[in-house]
Amino acid sequence: MTETTKPLLAALKGGHPDRTPIWLMRQAGRYLPEYRELRARSKGFLDLCYSPDLATEVTLQPLRRFDLDAAILFSDILVVPHGLGQTVWFAEGEGPRLDPIRDAAGLAALDPERVTSFLAPVYETAARVKAALPEGRALIGFAGAPWTIATYMVEGGSSKDFLNTKRWAYGDPDGFQVLIDLIVDATVRHLEAQIAAGAEAVQIFDSWAGALDEDGFDRWTVTPIRSIASRIRAAHPDLPIIGFPNRAGTLYEHFVRNAGVDAVSVDPTWSVEAIATRLRPHVAVQGNLDPGRLVAGGPDLTRRVRKICDRLAPMGGFVFNLGHGVLPPTDPGHVAQVIAAVREADAARV
Ligand SMILES: Cc1c2[nH]c(c1CCC(=O)O)Cc1[nH]c(c(CCC(=O)O)c1C)Cc1[nH]c(c(CCC(=O)O)c1C)Cc1[nH]c(c(C)c1CCC(=O)O)C2
Numbered sequence: 001m002t003e004t005t006k007p008l009l010a011a012l013k014g015g016h017p018d019r020t021p022i023w024l025m026r027q028a029g030r031y032l033p034e035y036r037e038l039r040a041r042s043k044g045f046l047d048l049c050y051s052p053d054l055a056t057e058v059t060l061q062p063l064r065r066f067d068l069d070a071a072i073l074f075s076d077i078l079v080v081p082h083g084l085g086q087t088v089w090f091a092e093g094e095g096p097r098l099d100p101i102r103d104a105a106g107l108a109a110l111d112p113e114r115v116t117s118f119l120a121p122v123y124e125t126a127a128r129v130k131a132a133l134p135e136g137r138a139l140i141g142f143a144g145a146p147w148t149i150a151t152y153m154v155e156g157g158s159s160k161d162f163l164n165t166k167r168w169a170y171g172d173p174d175g176f177q178v179l180i181d182l183i184v185d186a187t188v189r190h191l192e193a194q195i196a197a198g199a200e201a202v203q204i205f206d207s208w209a210g211a212l213d214e215d216g217f218d219r220w221t222v223t224p225i226r227s228i229a230s231r232i233r234a235a236h237p238d239l240p241i242i243g244f245p246n247r248a249g250t251l252y253e254h255f256v257r258n259a260g261v262d263a264v265s266v267d268p269t270w271s272v273e274a275i276a277t278r279l280r281p282h283v284a285v286q287g288n289l290d291p292g293r294l295v296a297g298g299p300d301l302t303r304r305v306r307k308i309c310d311r312l313a314p315m316g317g318f319v320f321n322l323g324h325g326v327l328p329p330t331d332p333g334h335v336a337q338v339i340a341a342v343r344e345a346d347a348a349r350v
Pocket residue numbers: 024025026027028029030039045072073074075076077078095096142158205207325
């Protein structure tokens with residue numbers, strides 16, 4: 001099978017592969033007992049991300065268990081601020097923490113030139129995964145989008161209202177632009193290094209895009225992602241680029257017209273009909289099962305998967321996924337149920 005016939009890559013370019021490709025955001029992680037076992041033996045989450053032997057194993061775990069069409073590199077979006085020189089740690093049970101950066105003095109300490117040497121173990125993982133992938137499966141690389149990365153860098157961790165970041169972005173846009181430009185530069189280097197190591201598609205996660213207003217979304221989500229996408233595309237014209245402007249509502253339509261991506265990952269609030277008529281005419285689409293349905297299971301889970309596939313798969317340019325990441329309480333048996341339902345939808349069409 002040649003590279004271009006891998007179902008995931010064909011679908012992301014708008015094609016009609018033989019089978020509907022499926023992968024799941026956060027497909028490696030705490031819902032898998034084999035992940036929890038390996039994680040308990042690691043020194044910490046970041047240590048796991050920077051240990052190529054362990055990270056390779058964790059990346060491949062979901063593909064050993066399930067009939068998935070892609071592996072996503074096991075890493076985190078916060079390795080980019082870490083590589084820039086910011087202090088980042090994961091407090092057990094508390095999520096990510098960073099020493100916040102709120103002004104020009106904080107920016108002066110960050111160095112984009114350091115990112116790819118610091119993150120060399122991540123690229124080593126990508127190369128090892130690529131060499132071990134089963135036939136027909138693709139390797140996805142990823143990064144956080146500049147806006148989402150900036151929220152973590154400025155807030156010092158997760159946040160509800162992003163007030164420190166918004167005060168800076170809306171109150172001093174030219175100053176905040178310096179931070180965004182720095183993240184754009186670091187992100188391009190980080191994605192380029194993943195591609196050089198073997199990534200065949202990349203996804204840019206803008207998890208907090210839905211916190212911005214229309215003008216903020218244009219300047220801090222669409223424009224930086226377009227500049228990353230155009231720089232990646234200049235070097236790799238055929239490599240699919242997926243954007244994920246999570247929970248951006250009606251602004252998704254602006255995104256698919258202007259962000260310069262090949263595909264969009266769609267959050268669970270979108271109806272299948274609106275995906276088909278408002279997004280799919282512009283880009284390939286990926287999504288959008290509610291991760292809560294994957295926790296609940298039951299016949300409604302299968303029904304919802306069928307509804308998504310029956311409307312979107314015949315259009316081509318469709319990748320089945322969740323609308324956000326797999327949740328830790330998910331029963332792995334429900335993942336197998338979803339994949340079987342996607343395959344049954346394909347079989348019902350031929
Ligand atoms: C916002 C964000 C982060 N990380 C990521 C995002 C964007 C996607 C999204 O919106 O969910 C992306 C991410 N994080 C992780 C991956 C690996 C690949 C995969 O999808 O399987 C990917 C693609 C591993 C991880 N990243 C993290 C874990 C859990 C760490 C552990 O084992 O304790 C994993 C498997 C930790 C993490 N990392 C982050 C948070 C907020 C947390 C803590 C919350 C949580 O634990 O889920 C930041």
